[in-house]
Amino acid sequence: MxxxxxxxxxxxxxxxxxxxxxxxxxxxxxxxxxxxxxxxxxxxxxxxxxxxxxxxxxxxxxxxxxxxxxxxxxxxxxxxxxxxPGLIDSHVHFQAVPGAVFRQDSAETRRTLMYRHLRGHLANGVTTVLDAAIASSVLREIQAYLASGGVGPRVMALGPTFHNPGGYMDGPALSEYWAPRWRASATPEDVDALYREYDGIDNLVGVKVAATYGFGAPLDTLETHTPEMLDVIGRRARDHERQIYVHVNDHRGVEIALGLGAHALTHLVLDDPQAGQVERMREAGMHVMTTMAIVDGFADRHRPGVADTPRVRLTVPEVERETARDPAAWDRWGTTFMRTVAPSLPEWFARWYADWQLSEAWVASVVRGLQNALMRYHESAVPIVMGTDSGGWPHMVHAFHGPTALRELELMADAGMTPAEVLRAATVTPARMMGILDQVGTVxxxxxxxxxxxxxxxxxxxxxxxxxxxxxxxxxxxxxxxxxxx
Ligand SMILES: [Zn+2]
CATH class of the missing domain: 2.30.40.10 (Urease, subunit C, domain 1)
Incomplete structure (x- = not known):
């Protein structure tokens, strides 16, 4: 080289x-x-x-x-x-190393790969990223590395992340794979302790709040924060001058986000909005992140060449590409995916359900639904920002850091946005969302x-x-x- x-x-x-x-x-x-x-x-x-x-x-x-x-x-x-302008990916997860759970990578190996991912985003034209949920210790380490001249994109972040006991990210499967593990917030004191953890870290643009009931009936088994806790989280966010970004899966979650005065949703949602809801989102100035490529990538199991395109070969670590070619890794991911979204399902049902959820036909139908949701928001003038969810959950084997951004942009264009609109959603709009338009986002x-x-x-x-x-x-x-x- x-x-x-x-x-x-x-x-x-x-x-x-x-x-x-x-x-x-x-x-x-x-x-x-x-x-x-x-x-x-x-x-x-x-x-x-x-x-x-x-x-x-x-x-x-x-x-x-x-x-x-x-x-x-x-x-x-x-x-x-x-x-x-350099591209901005508004939703990545540096703590998630594709395939690491399957390979049982050591902490040191994960760290080495994480630093490769910083380079991988840059090598794919992504010069600014927003990590949408990251432990304070990992964020401090990355920021110190970049401040001392380390190679990587501009790293903005959400922190802290608020979820409740028994809620999304506290589920038995998902939480066990995050290292360091995130703490759930049960009391106002927990909320304050988490804020203190992030004190003094640069480039924090907001906090993240989980408002997630589950992943669609019959899998809606998760609990959300109580109204009292939401009130505390919202007030503390205003005290600390941080915007609120909300993880939602459906329009009940969007209602929670509206109640919090949220600045952005971290995903598109599939179900139909309630009457007037999209208009209220626009009036509230709420942004929506796209994150379709990670769902589209569920079908990579059936696309053996995807780990070997020239761009992926150039910018993704070989061990991650190897794992993504391994059918056993995909089986493992499918089973843990089901344990995550529906821990109470019987094993035989989880296996059958995973095979269905990872089938090409099912993935195509979900992606089409997300594209319809994207256009519904976009045509109602809700600001759209490109986000890949790169890394995603720590037990995923796909969603490579870097090349996934191009797939996301193509899915946005395929949904019906013009190329100029797609480019705005990956440059000026996210820069404005994060309050850094005076620095980046335009030339x-x-x-x-x-x-x-x-x-x-x-x-x-x-x-x-x-x-x-x-x-x-x-x-x-x-x-x-x-x-x-x-
Ligand atoms: Zn995410």
């Missing part, structure tokens, strides 16, 4: 400096150096039409557009390719230089995002594969 990278630099980088001027240091780590991306077709994310220009970057920020290129500037020739002067360069026109077809040429994070430009190693 090192040789490839050196060659890439030799061929594609040149120095636009006068002969007498001292050249800036020609190292791989000059993230603060000046850079100009020339011959770019820029889609800046503001809604303006694409324009041919050059983009000038200094100290990790965009400083100007157009000619002339400032002196002592390194040139990246986009050769007519499209430059866009404008003063913002962080988080950019992607793709061959083709994603405003015609979002699949062009697969033709990723360069990913630029804080002004540092690398080929996708180069982000996977130093």
């Amino acid at each position: 090192t040789a490839f990278r050196a060659a890439a630099h030799a061929v594609l980088w040149s120095l636009a400096v006068p002969a007498a001027a001292a050249a800036p240091p020609d190292t791989a780590d000059d993230a603060g150096a000046s850079l100009a991306i020339v011959n770019a077709s820029l889609i800046d994310g503001t809604g303006a039409p694409a324009r041919r220009t050059s983009i000038h970057i200094r100290d990790g920020r965009i400083v100007s557009f157009g000619n002339p290129v400032p002196p002592e500037t390194r040139i990246l020739d986009a050769a007519g390719a499209t430059v866009l 404008e002067i003063g913002k962080r230089a988080d950019l992607i360069v793709v061959r083709g026109d994603p405003l015609q077809d979002v699949s062009a995002l697969a033709n990723l040429e360069w990913v630029i994070k804080d002004g540092e430009a690398r080929r996708p594969g180069e982000w996977m190693s130093d």
